[in-house]
Amino acid sequence: MVATATTPTSAEPTNLTTAPPAQYTRPLGVVPTASMIVGAVTGTIWFWIPLALMIITISSIPSVIGTVLGGVVFVYAVRATDHVERLRSEAVFGFGIAVPGRKLTLYSGFQGWAHQLWLDVSSGRFWKVLAHSYLRMAYDIFVVGLAFGLLVFALLGPAAASAIHNSDAAAGLTFMSPLVSWLLAVVALAGAAAILVFGPRVDAVIDQWLLPASPGWALQHEVSALNQARRGAVSSASMERYRIERDLHDSVQPRLVALAMTIGLAQTKLDSDLPEARKLIAEAHGNAKAALLELRNVVRGIAPTILADRGLDAALSAVVQRTETAGVPVTLELQLPKRFSDEVESCAYFVVAESLTNIAKHAKATHAVVTVRYHEPTDELRISVFDDGVGGAKTRGEDTTGLRGLGDRVRAARGTFAVSSPETGTTTVTAVLPCAL
CATH class of the missing domain: 3.30.565.10 (Histidine kinase-like ATPase, C-terminal domain)
Structure with a gap:
């Protein structure tokens, strides 16, 4: 698109969506638990990538090129994270979270691309997405790690206690009694199960807290959509008026002019040359039918009867x-x-x-x-x-x-x-x- 002003400006996009307040529609189940586990596994890797890009961008300021490349990759990584996280939230929890407005540049070409990057980085939505990603990754890694540790203890603790208690070589080693270890193993197993079952609720709260649009975005989107609809209606009416004028001028009007001229010639021939006059009247009749057909086509473009x-x-x-x-x-x-x-x-x-x-x-x-x-x-x-x-x-x-x-x-x-x-x-x-x- 081409800028309509000499100073950098931005416009609201047309593809904003608004949705009712998110509700937790799938509080328990295999899918939320699996999502939390997958989030913890992938988070141990992804956790360092945006952070490393940010550090590279800042530390490469003297070289300029390194800063630019790192910054561009960082912006696109956060954009991808925003998209993936919203898809995950919808698939796992059934949320229809409203997508906040994204300011779009009105410039084109390289200038538009660079200006769009700046608009993204300077928006609150960009940093909110980053905060959501890191908070959720940190929570998933901690909770799944804790559940894994409890499961390991539940499986290995009683066996280790029994082995040490019954081993002659373990003289002098102190460990909990087998009975206590079994009781703690049951508690650990119940705790791990509770974490895996109820832990996704916090994931859902984090999504509700950081993924939705700010309260003002819905109103801003509605105003923007109404303005665009108004501009579209005005422009559409102007285009339709132009089309009607063009069709009448280029098709119907010449037919009517030819019809009038043919009838005029026929009038002059009625007394002197009756066969020629009849021929001209037949031609005028054909022009009249053609003009009527073209007029119907124009009317069909306004309001088709069918x-x-x-x-x-x-x-x-x-x-x-x-x-x-x-x-x-x-x-x-x-x-x-x-x-x-x-x-x-x-x-x-x-x-x-x-x-x-x-x-x-x-x-x-x-x-x-x-x-x-x-x-x-x-x-x-x-x-x-x-x-x-x-x-x-x-x-x-x-x-x-x-x-x-x-x-x-x-x-x-x-x-x-x-x-x-x-x-x-x-x-x-x-x-x-x-x-x-």
């Missing part, structure tokens, strides 16, 4: 049929268990319609796949349009009004929009629309 009357399934089937008529075979995969709001269905329709129009006009594709599915757990409608064409589609630039308009329309509906179109070929347009608007 969408309101028969729903998204029928509307998308009609779009696919028109695309196949244009020479591009399309596979349509739909999973629509219910009707959605007018805004969601309209937005989904235009995403598919505009994408297929672009494929028919520019992609030189031999096949396209349209997938529209409702994802019930998140109450989202997920749309994907793939083609095997030449690629190179972009959402920015002078000749990308269609895709830019789609992005604005989706953002106005509080959704996310993305285009993947490498120059080597194939294009995938994806959109995710929240259904609870």
Whole structure:
């Protein structure tokens, strides 16, 4: 992206998520215990890596290059830790912890990359993630080590006490009696079991304490999302008005002008050349029908009647049929268990319609796949349009009004929009629309 100001600025991302307060949904079980043991084993190695990177970065300040390399690797290591820890917390404890906002640079290229690193390092989220990682690793290593020590004592203590007590060679050695050792072994075994069973509760508390976003982030995200939706709605309305003006000017208006001129010529021929006048009237009739068809196409772009009357399934089937008529075979995969709001269905329709129009006009594709599915757990409608064409589609630039308009329309509906179109070929347009608007 290109900066819109001369001073470094940042923007809130569009992919923030908010979730209800985390609740401990799996308090006991094999999975939390296994996670704690794995965390202790991997922690004995990982514990030293970020710390070593930080020490290398600081100690290499005079060399500059060492500081830069160490700092970059350190930032990426903490980023990866943040991602892995949230996945672990969700998989082990069932937490849907909200992802805190991450400030994104508005610069591009190397400047944007360097500025993004600085934004990450200077954020509270970055250091909170690091603190969480080390606190959890230290706790897991200590608790699992203690449980392991108790288990070793429970298994070997009574045997050692009995061996020493019954050995003639052990004269002069003092150790607890076998009876006491057995009693302590039972206590140690119970303690180790309790640690392994109930120890993950503290892991869950650490996750709740340090992984969630700060209280202000949810409100900031909501404000940012509303601002983006407002900007998307304004931009989408402007793009739609421009499209209507362009279509009327380039298609309907010339037809009507030609119609008026043909009728005028026919009027002059009525008295002098009746056969020619009839020919001109027939031509005017053809122009009138063509103008009516083009006007219907313009109106269809505003509010397709079939969408309101028969729903998204029928509307998308009609779009696919028109695309196949244009020479591009399309596979349509739909999973629509219910009707959605007018805004969601309209937005989904235009995403598919505009994408297929672009494929028919520019992609030189031999096949396209349209997938529209409702994802019930998140109450989202997920749309994907793939083609095997030449690629190179972009959402920015002078000749990308269609895709830019789609992005604005989706953002106005509080959704996310993305285009993947490498120059080597194939294009995938994806959109995710929240259904609870």
